[in-house]
Amino acid sequence: MKTINISCPIDQPLTDGPVVLALGFFDGVHIGHQRLIAEARSEADQKGLPLMVLTFDRHPKEVYAGVKNFAYLNSPDEKVYEMEKIGVDYLVIMQFTKQFSQLAPQDFVDRIIMKLQADTVVAGFDYTYGSKDVANMTNLPKFAKGRFAIKVLPKQIFEGQKIGSTEIREAIKKGDLTLATELLGHPYTTSGKVVHGFRNGHKLGYPTANLSMDWPKVLPKIGVYATMTRVKDRWYESMTSVGYNVMFNDEKQIYIESNLFDFDQDIYGETITIAWYKYLRNELKFASLDGLVAQLKQDRINAEAYFDQTVE
Template structure:
């Protein structure tokens, strides 16, 4: 897959000369609804003998429109994760457009002329709710008018599960309540985060449950505070673990939020390694224990519950 970053105004020399089917969207999560849109584009590209291109943005539009600080925006995917998911879906060219103020000010016709026609699109595919400017003049219903017969417009209807639209908003709400199996069903894969293993206060080691403390970027959307059955990838191998998101209130109030994983049957030092954690199943809420003994007893139970959860599942 070819990845092409674009900053407005772009140089036409950056753009491959191949005609393409262009799929449009932000695609946070690349969930099953997004996958339906991309698969529709893939089918059209195959039928017409064209390459499949996807256009997304480097950051969420609300950073420009609503003045949200970039470091405060929480995403279901990093750009790198999004790239890998797109490649799996058979995308040939991924355009990552810098969502700047200058780009945001493009009139709908100018956007169509420069970013659909200008990228050699013969078909434009999007979800039913895609917009490229003010909704009243720049929704999918207006796109054929701006196309002026230069490309075909394909609109994909909403994908539902249990009578409700599959959306990034729905997934975020499920994560906030720890419903990770439902999150997996809507995404089409187990939710993952990436981070670096850093030194902690080594308290877990003293308790007999040494944990990998994982530093994640501020833009990573974490599931709700609590304890989870997780998988962790170290190198190219996946391991079972107990994941914890919380403040460790048993050892004092006002502590920093941490992400930690106790890896079952694992005895290696992995400080400094880049790891991926899959959040499979919510076990319990964080609890402030009255001492180390009750905490250790609960951790032993968590370990049993984690092993039991994965006893019927395949890791990796």
């Protein structure tokens, strides 16, 4: 797969000829997105054309609605990885600027879709390219003027639940990792570098890798989770806390701390990935350190029991 970062206007062709073009922001690259891209992949194969996906470097709401601290399901690198896995030939990442957000619908078609040499455009029923009252999929044929074919995918449903990035974000925030996994098609993951903490876990016999994220991603609700943590190319069963360290009177900053089972390596500065599987309990404040240690022991037992039952 070739990843191309561009801005508007597009000055020269990105490919040697026409493409099948899939449109969307694709945060999470969830099973609804996967179905859409599979449809575009099938269309591209039938026509003997490459498959191109057009997405943006940041969520449009950050620009046109002024939303600050938007929480994503994917970092840019994670999105690239997921797109490559599902057979995309060209991933085009457009800078979403204020100027770009003000393109008229006809200009978006003429200056973006046509410049990308779309033979066929594939998008979801709710895709917009401006004001949703005008720049919607119902009106796209009017702006296309017969220059490319259009395929529209209907609303995607999974067991009565809409498959959407918003729904997945809400599930993660509620700690419903089972639903999030079903809608994503894989466990939700969080990546970042291991940084020095206060070594409280180490003193208690449960050393943790403290995660610092370099991209604003959705966090599961406060609590302790059964997780898998990847160090380099190996996954380890683990339990991970999302919380304020209330036992040690630090209630201002949220920490992500992963205790890897049967692991004893110095990984400060390493990039690790945490895959979130199951919510185990809320964050608690204990009367004594002995009470905390006893709970940590039980948390590990509960996490290991979960993996024994569900993960081969």
